[in-house]
Amino acid sequence: MASDDFNWLVEHGVELAKKYAGKWIAVSGGAVVGVGDTAPEVAAQAREKVGDGRYILEAIDDSADVIYFNGLF
Amino acid sequence: MAYFEWTRRLTEYFGEVHFPIANVRLRRGDGGLEGFAIPLDSGAVISLLRRSVADVLGLNWENGRRVELGGIAGQRFRAHVHQVETVLHDSFRFPVPYAIADREDVPNLLGRLGFFDQVQIDFDSTLLATKVSRQWLGDADRVIWRFMFDLSRQIEARWDQLPAAPIVREAIVHFYNHTSSLFACIAGLIKLHCTHDLPVLLRSLFESSVQFEYMMNDVETRAPRFVAFGKVIKRKQYDEAMRQPRGKIAEHLFASENREQGEARINEEYDAAIGLFRPGEKRWYEMSFERLARETGREIEYRLWYRRFSDWVHSTPFKASVPQSWNPETLLQLAYHYLARVLLGIADYGSMILTSEQHEVLRGYAENFA
Numbered sequence: 001m002a003s004d005d006f007n008w009l010v011e012h013g014v015e016l017a018k019k020y021a022g023k024w025i026a027v028s029g030g031a032v033v034g035v036g037d038t039a040p041e042v043a044a045q046a047r048e049k050v051g052d053g054r055y056i057l058e059a060i061d062d063s064a065d066v067i068y069f070n071g072l073f
Numbered sequence: 074m075a076y077f078e079w080t081r082r083l084t085e086y087f088g089e090v091h092f093p094i095a096n097v098r099l100r101r102g103d104g105g106l107e108g109f110a111i112p113l114d115s116g117a118v119i120s121l122l123r124r125s126v127a128d129v130l131g132l133n134w135e136n137g138r139r140v141e142l143g144g145i146a147g148q149r150f151r152a153h154v155h156q157v158e159t160v161l162h163d164s165f166r167f168p169v170p171y172a173i174a175d176r177e178d179v180p181n182l183l184g185r186l187g188f189f190d191q192v193q194i195d196f197d198s199t200l201l202a203t204k205v206s207r208q209w210l211g212d213a214d215r216v217i218w219r220f221m222f223d224l225s226r227q228i229e230a231r232w233d234q235l236p237a238a239p240i241v242r243e244a245i246v247h248f249y250n251h252t253s254s255l256f257a258c259i260a261g262l263i264k265l266h267c268t269h270d271l272p273v274l275l276r277s278l279f280e281s282s283v284q285f286e287y288m289m290n291d292v293e294t295r296a297p298r299f300v301a302f303g304k305v306i307k308r309k310q311y312d313e314a315m316r317q318p319r320g321k322i323a324e325h326l327f328a329s330e331n332r333e334q335g336e337a338r339i340n341e342e343y344d345a346a347i348g349l350f351r352p353g354e355k356r357w358y359e360m361s362f363e364r365l366a367r368e369t370g371r372e373i374e375y376r377l378w379y380r381r382f383s384d385w386v387h388s389t390p391f392k393a394s395v396p397q398s399w400n401p402e403t404l405l406q407l408a409y410h411y412l413a414r415v416l417l418g419i420a421d422y423g424s425m426i427l428t429s430e431q432h433e434v435l436r437g438y439a440e441n442f443a
Contacts, residue, residue, distance in 0.1 A: 006077070006096040009110055013080030014089060024125075027110075038125035038177065043107065056096060058110040059123055059181050064082035064090070066180070067116075 005029070005056045022062045028055035074206040074266060075161040080110075093196060093203045095183055100158035102131030109181065113194070113203060117184030119154070120171045126181070127173045130157065134173055142172060144179075151175040159188070161205055167191060193264065209264040214405065217434075218260075221412060224431055225253060228419055235423045237292070244296035245419060248285040252278065252415045259408045268401040275407055276382035279374065280362065282411040286369045287358055289418050295358075301346035302357035308343035311336075378407065406438075413438035 009016065009027045016025065016032070026034030026046035033055055034045030046055040079091040093113045098106040107129055111120075121142070127134035137153030144150075152172035160166040169187045183189075195204040210218055229249075235242050255278045262271055288295045314323040326332060351359065358365050366375035384392040417435045420427055427435070 003096065005108075006110060010078045010080040010094070013092065014083050017082050039123065039129040040125055043129045053098075053106055053108065056108040056110050057129070058094075059177075061180055062178075064084040064092075065086055 009056060009058060016058075017060050017064060020060045022060065024057060024059050026055040026057050074204055075165060076202055076204055078202045091201055095161070095203065095205065097183070098160040099126075099130055100160070101129075106160060111181045111183050113196075114180075114182040114184055115189055115194075117182045119186045120169055120184045120188055121152070121179060121182045122171050122173045123177045123179060123181060124174055125177060126171075127153075127155070132157075132173070137173065140172060142174070150179065156187075165205075165207070206266055209266065209401075211402075214402070217409060220431075220434060221409060221416075224416060224427075224435070225412075228416060228423075228425060231423065231425055234425060235419075237296075237422075240300050241292055241296040244288060244299045245292075245422070247299075248281060248288070248415060249419060251281050252285070252412055255281065256408055256412050259405070263401050263405060266401075268399050268404065270385060271399060271401070271404045272382035272385035275404060275411075276379060276386055278408060278411045279371075279379050279382070282414050283362070283366055283369050283371050283375075284358065285415055285418060286371070287365055289422060290369070292422065298349055299357050301349050304339075304342035304346040305350065308339050311339055409438045410441065 005027050008030050016027075020032070020035060024034075024036055024039055024042040025032050026042045028046060028050045033049045034042035034057075036042040036045065039057055039059070043055075043057060046057075075095070077093070077095045079093050081089050082092050083089050094110050095113055096108065096110055098108045101107055109126075119142075124134070132155050134153050134155075137155040140152050140154055141149055142152050152174045154170050154172050156168045156170050158166060159169040167187075169183075169191075191208070193204075193206045193208055195206075197204060232242065232246065235245065237245065255274050259271060259274050259278070262268060262274070284299075288299055314320075315327065319327060326335075329335070350357075356362070360368070363372075363375060366372050366379070383389075413435045417439045419425070420435070
C-alpha cells in the first residue's frame with residue numbers, strides 16, 4: 001500500500017539518505033526495490049520486481065545541509 | 074485531508090533534522106499514476122522536478138513552456154513547465170504546474186504556484202507531520218472574513234469611546250470577547266474540516282448574542298446586573314467546591330494560605346450583589362432562555378436553530394443518528410450573523426463612525442440568517 005511504503009520511507013530516512021545520497025530509489029513493501037541515476041531506470045527496476053504503480057520513487061539529495069529555493073527570471 | 078509524517082536527515086552541521094515530505098502520485102501520459110516522495114518547500118515559487126521525471130511520466134519535455142530558474146546561490150538553469158495531475162489521495166486531486174529542469178542535480182520540490190496556493194498546509198511541529206487539506210474558505214468568504222476581522226480590531230481599538238460607566242464597559246467587553254473567542258473556535262474547526270460538531274459552538278454563540286441584545290436594550294440597568302450575577306455564581310461554585318468530599322483542586326484551594334483573604338473577597342462581592350436578585354434565581358435575566366429569545370425578537374432562530382443544536386450539546390440519540398451533513402458554509406454564515414449583531418450593537422451604542430460599506434455589510438449579516 002502506498003501509505004505503508006511512504007511511512008517506511010519516512011521512518012528510514014536517515015539510513016536511506018546515508019546509503020543512497022545522490023541517487024534515485026524506489027521503495028516497496030519495506031525494501032528498496034530499485035536504485036539508479038534516473039527516474040525511468042529505477043521505475044523500470046521496481047516495475048519488474050513488484051508491478052506497475054506499487055512503489056514510491058524518491059530522489060535523494062547529495063547532502064542534507066541544503067537550503068532550497070527557486071525563483072523565476 | 075492528506076497526512077504526511079516528517080522524515081529525518083543527518084546533516085553535517087546541525088545533527089539530525091526533520092524534513093517535511095509528501096507522498097504524491099503524478100499522472101503519466103499513458104493514464105497510469107507514478108508515486109513519488111517529494112519535499113515540501115514554501116520558498117519555491119513553483120514545483121520543481123529533475124529532468125528524468127519527464128521521461129518516466131511519458132512527457133515530451135521540450136513541449137512545456139520554457140523558463141529559467143535560479144537557486145539560492147545564484148545558479149541558473151533551464152526548465153520546461155508541464156501541468157500534471159497530482160493525486161494526494163483518491164478524492165483529492167488537482168493539476169499542478171511543474172518546472173522540469175534540464176538536469177538531474179536539482180532537488181524535487183513541491184512549491185507555491187498551483188500547490189501551496191491551492192491547499193491548506195499545516196506544518197505541525199507538535200506531531201512532526203504535514204497536513205494537506207482543501208482550502209477552508211472560498212474567495213467570497215475570504216473577503217468577508219477579512220472584513221469582519223478588520224472591523225473587530227477597529228472596534229476593539231475604540232473601547233475608550235464607549236460612553237459607559239466602567240461596569241457597563243466590563244459587561245460589553247465580556248460579550249465581545251466571548252463572541253470573538255467562540256467565532257475563532259468555529260473558524261478553527263472549519264479550518265480543520267471537522268464541522269460535524271459546530272452546532273455546539275453555534276448554540277453558545279446564539280445564547281451569548283441574545284443575552285447581549287437583551288442587556289443592550291437597557292444597558293445602564295442590566296449591565297450591572299450581569300456583572301453582579303457573576304459574583305453570585307462565583308460564591309455558589311466556591312461553596313460547592315468546598316463541600317465535602319473535596320476533590321484535589323478544592324483541597325489545594327482549602328490549604329492555600331490565601332484562602333481566608335479570597336473567601337472574604339468572594340463573600341463581600343456576593344453580599345453586595347445578592348440583593349439585586351430573587352432568592353434562588355438561576356439566571357441574571359430572570360426568565361427562561363426561550364422567553365428571553367422571544368423578548369428580544371429572536372424566537373424564530375430559537376426554534377429553527379437553537380433547539381436543533383441542543384441535540385448536539387446534550388448528545389441525544391437523535392444526534393447520534395444524524396450522518397455528517399452540515400454544510401460548513403451555511404454554519405459559517407450563521408456565525409457571521411451572530412458576530413455581526415454584536416459588532417453592530419457595540420458600534421451603535423458607542424456611536425462609532427463606520428463607513429457606509431461597513432455599516433451596510435454588518436447590517437446585512439445582522440438582519441439575515443441562513
